[in-house]
Amino acid sequence: MRNQMNPTVERILGNIDKVMTGKRNVAELSLIALLAGGHVLLEDVPGSVRR
Secondary structure (H helix, E strand, O other), X not given: OHHHOOHHHHHHHHHXXXXXXXXXXXXXXXXXXXXXXXXXXXXXXXXXXXX
16 A cells, blocks of 8 residues: 555654554555545454554
8 A cells, every 4th residue: 555655644654653553554544534524433352553
């Protein structure tokens, strides 16, 4: 999926990767849904986001 990504989208995903480690696929799919005007419900184990 990354081989034809817009540089702006790649920068957004890079910033998301700083907070959500190991969840690149989830970040990509969530960003696609949000850019398409959809809704996203994220469920995960509490405390799984690195600060």
